[in-house]
Amino acid sequence: MTKLLHSACLLICISGAIGLAAAAAGHPGCQTRCGDVDIPFPFGIGDHCAIHEGFRLECDNAMKGTSNQKPFWGDFEVIKISMEDGKVWVKAYMSRQCYNQSTGGMSYSDASANLSGSSFWLSDTDNKITVIGCKTLAYMTTDSYVIGCSSACDNKVNKLTPKNGSCSGAGCCQANVPKSIQYYQGYFNEDYNTTKIWMSSPCSYMAVMETAAFNFSTSYLTSSVFYDTYKGGVPVVYDWAITSKTCTEARRNKTSYACISNNSQCIDNLTNAQGYRCKCSNGYEGNPYIKDGCKDIDECLNNATYPCKGICTNTLGNFTCSCSPGSYMMNGDCMPKKKLRFDSVPVVVGASIISVVLVITIMCAYLIKERRKLQLIKQHYFRQHGGLLLFEEMKSQQGVAFKIFSHEELQEATNRFNEQQILGQGGHGTVYKGLLKGNMEVAVKRCMTINEHQKKEFGKEMLILSQINHKNIVKLLGCCLEVEVPMLVYEFIPNGTLFDLIHGNHGQQISLATRLQIAHESAEALTYLHSCASPPILHGDIKSSNILLDRNLIAKVSDFGASILAPTDESQFVTLVQGTCGYLDPEYMQLCQLTDKSDVYSFGVVLVELLTCQKAFNLNAPEHEKSLSMRFLNAMKNNKLADILDDQIKNSENMPFLEEIAELAAQCLEMSGVNRPSMKHIADNLDRLRKVMQHPWAEQNSEELESLLGESSMVSSRYTSTGNFSMERKGVMELDSGR
Ligand SMILES: *[C@@H]1O[C@H](CO)[C@@H](O)[C@H](O)[C@H]1NC(C)=O
Ligand SMILES: *[C@@H]1O[C@H](CO)[C@@H](O)[C@H](O)[C@H]1NC(C)=O
Ligand SMILES: *[C@@H]1O[C@H](CO)[C@@H](O)[C@H](O)[C@H]1NC(C)=O
Ligand SMILES: *[C@@H]1O[C@H](CO)[C@@H](O)[C@H](O)[C@H]1NC(C)=O
Ligand SMILES: *[C@@H]1O[C@H](CO)[C@@H](O)[C@H](O)[C@H]1NC(C)=O
Ligand SMILES: *[C@@H]1O[C@H](CO)[C@@H](O)[C@H](O)[C@H]1NC(C)=O
Ligand SMILES: *[C@@H]1O[C@H](CO)[C@@H](O)[C@H](O)[C@H]1NC(C)=O
Ligand SMILES: *[C@@H]1O[C@H](CO)[C@@H](O)[C@H](O)[C@H]1NC(C)=O
Ligand SMILES: *[C@@H]1O[C@H](CO)[C@@H](O)[C@H](O)[C@H]1NC(C)=O
Ligand SMILES: *[C@@H]1O[C@H](CO)[C@@H](O)[C@H](O)[C@H]1NC(C)=O
Numbered sequence: 001m002t003k004l005l006h007s008a009c010l011l012i013c014i015s016g017a018i019g020l021a022a023a024a025a026g027h028p029g030c031q032t033r034c035g036d037v038d039i040p041f042p043f044g045i046g047d048h049c050a051i052h053e054g055f056r057l058e059c060d061n062a063m064k065g066t067s068n069q070k071p072f073w074g075d076f077e078v079i080k081i082s083m084e085d086g087k088v089w090v091k092a093y094m095s096r097q098c099y100n101q102s103t104g105g106m107s108y109s110d111a112s113a114n115l116s117g118s119s120f121w122l123s124d125t126d127n128k129i130t131v132i133g134c135k136t137l138a139y140m141t142t143d144s145y146v147i148g149c150s151s152a153c154d155n156k157v158n159k160l161t162p163k164n165g166s167c168s169g170a171g172c173c174q175a176n177v178p179k180s181i182q183y184y185q186g187y188f189n190e191d192y193n194t195t196k197i198w199m200s201s202p203c204s205y206m207a208v209m210e211t212a213a214f215n216f217s218t219s220y221l222t223s224s225v226f227y228d229t230y231k232g233g234v235p236v237v238y239d240w241a242i243t244s245k246t247c248t249e250a251r252r253n254k255t256s257y258a259c260i261s262n263n264s265q266c267i268d269n270l271t272n273a274q275g276y277r278c279k280c281s282n283g284y285e286g287n288p289y290i291k292d293g294c295k296d297i298d299e300c301l302n303n304a305t306y307p308c309k310g311i312c313t314n315t316l317g318n319f320t321c322s323c324s325p326g327s328y329m330m331n332g333d334c335m336p337k338k339k340l341r342f343d344s345v346p347v348v349v350g351a352s353i354i355s356v357v358l359v360i361t362i363m364c365a366y367l368i369k370e371r372r373k374l375q376l377i378k379q380h381y382f383r384q385h386g387g388l389l390l391f392e393e394m395k396s397q398q399g400v401a402f403k404i405f406s407h408e409e410l411q412e413a414t415n416r417f418n419e420q421q422i423l424g425q426g427g428h429g430t431v432y433k434g435l436l437k438g439n440m441e442v443a444v445k446r447c448m449t450i451n452e453h454q455k456k457e458f459g460k461e462m463l464i465l466s467q468i469n470h471k472n473i474v475k476l477l478g479c480c481l482e483v484e485v486p487m488l489v490y491e492f493i494p495n496g497t498l499f500d501l502i503h504g505n506h507g508q509q510i511s512l513a514t515r516l517q518i519a520h521e522s523a524e525a526l527t528y529l530h531s532c533a534s535p536p537i538l539h540g541d542i543k544s545s546n547i548l549l550d551r552n553l554i555a556k557v558s559d560f561g562a563s564i565l566a567p568t569d570e571s572q573f574v575t576l577v578q579g580t581c582g583y584l585d586p587e588y589m590q591l592c593q594l595t596d597k598s599d600v601y602s603f604g605v606v607l608v609e610l611l612t613c614q615k616a617f618n619l620n621a622p623e624h625e626k627s628l629s630m631r632f633l634n635a636m637k638n639n640k641l642a643d644i645l646d647d648q649i650k651n652s653e654n655m656p657f658l659e660e661i662a663e664l665a666a667q668c669l670e671m672s673g674v675n676r677p678s679m680k681h682i683a684d685n686l687d688r689l690r691k692v693m694q695h696p697w698a699e700q701n702s703e704e705l706e707s708l709l710g711e712s713s714m715v716s717s718r719y720t721s722t723g724n725f726s727m728e729r730k731g732v733m734e735l736d737s738g739r
Pocket of ligand 6: 254
């Protein structure tokens with residue numbers, strides 16, 4: 001008898017277990033766990049277990065000889081799978097550069113990951129590009145971006161001291177990952193290496209990894225702890241989608257549609273991944289990818305999330321909360337009903353009037369308190385961002401056309417920061433198109449994050465930027481300070497960026513005159529910032545995508561995200577090198593000191609871009625030709641300028657002008673800042689060239705043109721160190737072959 005009972009129980013237990021396994025897996029007979037990792041459908045191990053081959057995993061003995069099994073997706077070891085968020089955690093390799101004592105040079109290992117064609121995307125919200133090193137410039141290169149940062153230690157100018165738990169330029173730096181990345185590779189700039197400091201810090205690392213898993217320790221710089229910890233791979237988060245179809249497209253094929261559970265929904269408004277995923281409807285939980293995977297939530301078992309002070313009854317997809325027959329519901333509480341005696345009616349009526357009044361009073365007090373709290377938070381941010389200072393200044397200086405916007409105003413203008421309003425995304429923030437009341441178009445920039453020091457300076461900086469009034473600089477109309485990260489409101493410039501004009505494939509002809517005009521106007525804007533603003537303002541991130549163009553192709557310099565007011569004392573030097581690959585002043589990166597000549601360098605790159613129609617940084621080129629400035633300087637040195645010029649403008653008529661602009665650009669690209677000309681000198685020269693070009697007689701009377709051009713060469717030669725230049729017949733300078 002007992003035996004019978006026992007086996008009956010066993011049978012029930014076994015069938016219960018089978019039922020559970022079937023619920024967690026998609027297909028019967030498939031493994032639902034590998035090592036310590038749960039493998040929910042749509043993922044599956046081996047043949048016919050995953051929803052399609054893209055979700056197929058293998059369960060392997062990672063280390064031969066041990067019985068530790070681990071799931072693998074291709075070469076990646078899978079650590080965790082989240083069905084609700086559509087994320088998967090895997091281990092990927094890091095990139096490393098180390099001093100090699102036996103060769104006396106550097107050893108490199110560059111890691112890459114290629115998810116192209118798969119249903120996986122690098123998560124932009126969970127990962128960061130993390131660089132560790134004492135003299136390191138490393139970047140993540142993708143099909144369309146180059147993003148990175150540089151870190152340094154104990155630089156005398158900056159007094160950078162690496163600190164445990166802090167990753168902001170000292171020994172460690174981080175950069176944000178853009179959206180929708182499937183291919184990425186780590187990459188070191190070889191000019192920044194640890195050859196000279198190998199005794200204290202032999203290695204640098206670059207890893208695209210989960211932000212939450214990283215905590216910087218100073219021991220990463222001096223020992224091999226970081227490498228030893230993550231030798232088997234750094235944790236990185238990928239977003240996934242079932243296929244790249246939209247929900248509507250996917251529903252058409254009943255056999256392949258993935259959201260098969262009752263009470264499941266299809267979602268395809270994914271921000272990073274492209275395609276669709278499934279989720280259980282509200283009130284249900286479980287696996288939407290398997291039949292009947294979404295189960296009703298019994299809310300009554302979870303009083304904390306679904307509070308109910310009365311009798312809780314679970315319903316399908318919801319629950320009800322009611323009171324026993326002898327009581328009634330009041331403000332979510334059950335009140336016992338009192339039997340009313342006839343003579344007590346007036347007392348009861350009076351009491352209820354009083355209680356109603358009381359309740360109303362309490363509610364009003366509560367509302368007022370909450371509103372006050374919100375007000376206080378807003379005031380706190382406002383003060384933190386230097387709002388008071390700005391306010392006082394504005395009161396004293398009347399007539400400043402600068403507005404402090406409220407958060408609501410900007411929310412309304414940008415349609416609640418709708419994604420469709422996004423004009424551009426960069427390292428410093430996201431720019432939205434907005435429509436203010438009165439139909440005024442603006443660009444609203446929401447900064448990414450700013451640090452404590454920047455917060456205090458913000459208001460002051462705003463005031464100075466607001467006073468800039470130059471026809472070639474995008475006008476700052478106002479800002480919003482009552483939010484955690486401040487927002488800036490700029491005038492809206494309709495015609496895109498110079499980058500789009502040059503590199504966008506519109507097949508549009510851009511004449512030399514137009515190019516010269518844009519270059520000259522941009523130079524004027526920078527001259528104004530450098531020499532007319534007080535204190536001088538350094539832009540810090542000049543590039544073709546920061547030069548906007550209006551309807552008449554008038555240039556407008558924008559994005560002062562990286563800009564600082566020229567420092568008046570040493571402690572104010574910027575500590576984190578920011579900028580864009582291909583445009584960064586090499587001297588700035590070495591000394592971490594931004595000067596007006598750094599802007600000159602970047603402007604030189606823009607000039608070369610205008611001349612050659614080539615991008616400042618070309619990933620696909622061989623090692624020494626990645627940087628446009630390098631290629632350009634090489635061409636100049638070897639007397640092969642004509643080879644690199646854009647065919648559209650290369651003709652004999654233009655040649656004298658092209659040569660002189662190229663010479664100007666070469667001066668801007670001098671390695672040493674002191675040898676570069678000032679922005680004013682550049683602007684004056686470009687202005688003169690424009691005038692010469694406009695004069696119709698210039699073409700016929702070439703002698704006069706030559707004398708004009710020659711005159712300028714004399715001026716520019718002042719800026720070279722030892723007269724390494726010689727004059728050519730045309731009066732245009734040429735570089736000595738010795739240089
Ligand atoms: C150093 O270089 C040698 C020769 O290229 C190489 O065999 C060795 O593996 C390198 N050592 C390290 C630690 O990379
Ligand atoms: C990435 O993989 C895809 C398909 O597997 C391939 O076409 C592409 O060339 C690869 N990209 C790189 C940069 O290797
Ligand atoms: C940082 O932490 C490591 C251990 O995690 C320790 O060895 C090191 O001394 C600490 N550095 C500083 C500057 O406190
Ligand atoms: C990072 O490590 C330090 C000790 O080195 C610790 O004090 C700090 O709490 C850690 N931070 C996080 C976010 O884990
Ligand atoms: C290391 O950097 C220096 C310049 O700082 C450079 O001269 C040298 O060639 C670099 N070494 C390697 C191996 O790249
Ligand atoms: C529907 O999906 C199945 C399974 O992926 C596939 O074999 C079939 O060809 C698809 N049918 C259509 C009409 O696309
Ligand atoms: C799922 O829904 C279908 C139709 O909506 C219904 O016929 C079927 O019984 C449901 N299955 C379960 C287990 O509720
Ligand atoms: C996608 O749409 C659902 C409702 O359809 C909404 O709840 C969710 O917030 C949206 N997600 C994003 C990222 O827009
Ligand atoms: C739920 O919690 C409230 C207190 O938050 C308690 O009064 C009530 O009795 C609880 N209900 C159940 C069914 O446990
Ligand atoms: C659950 O019921 C409440 C009212 O009883 C309703 O307000 C709520 O929208 C329902 N929730 C769902 C998910 O249907």
